[in-house]
Each structure stands twice: as structure tokens, then as C-alpha cells.
Amino acid sequence: MGLLCAFSPPDGRNPDVSRQGRFVITKTLYPPEILARVRAVDEATRLTAVLLEQSDIKAIRTYREFLRKASGLPTAEAQLEAVNDYVNEHVMFVDDATLYLGADVWAPPITTLMMGGDCEDLALLKSWGLERLGFSRQNLFLMVGVTANTNPPVGHAVLAVRLQGGDFVLLDNTEQRVLTVNESKRFEPIYAVNTFGYWDVDDPSRSRDEVWRQALQVARGQDDR
Known part of the structure; x- marks a missing residue:
């Protein structure tokens, strides 16, 4: 399964094109830069798996202990809310300009726990934590886009999760609760990605003026300024 499983096909002819509300979802090839990032963070997570499971560093140990308690929550929805709340409240937000001198880096969980x-x-x-709680990797997606409540829009990303019943929800570090795609008013998705594929997310009614064109370029990593 992949992201397309969360959407209803607009017709029976093209299984690579689906819809979610106002968005058209198209499975396509990974852009080379995005594929390189996906592979790099996946490899780094794999190589540090033992440390994540056994380290006594406080930030890592505390997250593991939280996840152990969260495993006893009665529903998947409760676990999603708990993970979203924990990371938003306890893990420091630090932008790439501070951590990596401006380079756009996707960091593995161990780095984020220790450095923000x-x-x-x-x-x-959040994705790593949900995997530990039994959520399938195939239903967890990094969804990248831009802010919808700022002028000009700026790059932003959230965790998108497909639930067992087919509902599709977003875990956003700027939101206090888990939202559906249609409930989210601050975020405009541009693409979704995981180790199983890459999907363009487009709203045909979205503005095509210069501000939005530049915002979409930034979200796709195509800004060469």
C-alpha cells in the first residue's frame, strides 16, 4: 500500500492519479535530490537503530519511555495525538540555518532528539515513533509544501498518516491537534514521499502568480537563489 490507497480514484483508467478533496494526487518518479534525501535519512536511521533502542542519553531514553506508555493507549487516534503533542512540546524546533548553516538537511531521529x-x-x-507503536511505514509520509497563512508562503512539512479506515491525517508542529487534510488551513501540500514512492499533490485552483510560483519552487527544492 502507499499514499494512493488513501484516495478515491477519479476514474478507473489511471491508478496513478487519485483525489483527496480538492487535491489531485499523482504518483510519479522521485526527483533525484529527493530520492537522495530519502535514502540518506533511511540509511542513517537504520545505522543508528541500536542507539535509539538502547542509549541512556536522556532525550532518547525519555522518548522511548513515552512511547512505551503510549503503546497502552486504546486507539490509533489517541496514539497519534500523543506523539504529535510530545514531539511538539518536548523537542526543540531549530531551523537548518542554525544547525547546518543554511543547508536543507533531513535529519534522522537520533539527531533530532539530541539537537532539535x-x-x-x-x-x-514522529514517523519513527509511530512505527514503534505499530503503524506501518507504508502509511507514513513526509508531506512537503508551503504555509497557507503567510505572505509570501514559506516552505513547511508535516507527517501525513493514513489510518486503517482510510482517513488521512496530518501531524503538524504548528498545530495543537491532529487534522485531516481538509481541516488544515495553514498548510498547502505540494508533494508526499516515503521509501515506497513519491506523489505530487496539486490543487488545480491554486494561484499561479509569481509569489506562489516561487513558493512551489522552494517546496520542491528547486529554488536556485
């Missing part, structure tokens, strides 16, 4: 991270890093940390 930006919106992509917090989303990836």
Missing part, C-alpha cells in the same frame, strides 16, 4: 530540528526533522521523528 526543523519541521521535516520533527515529522520524521
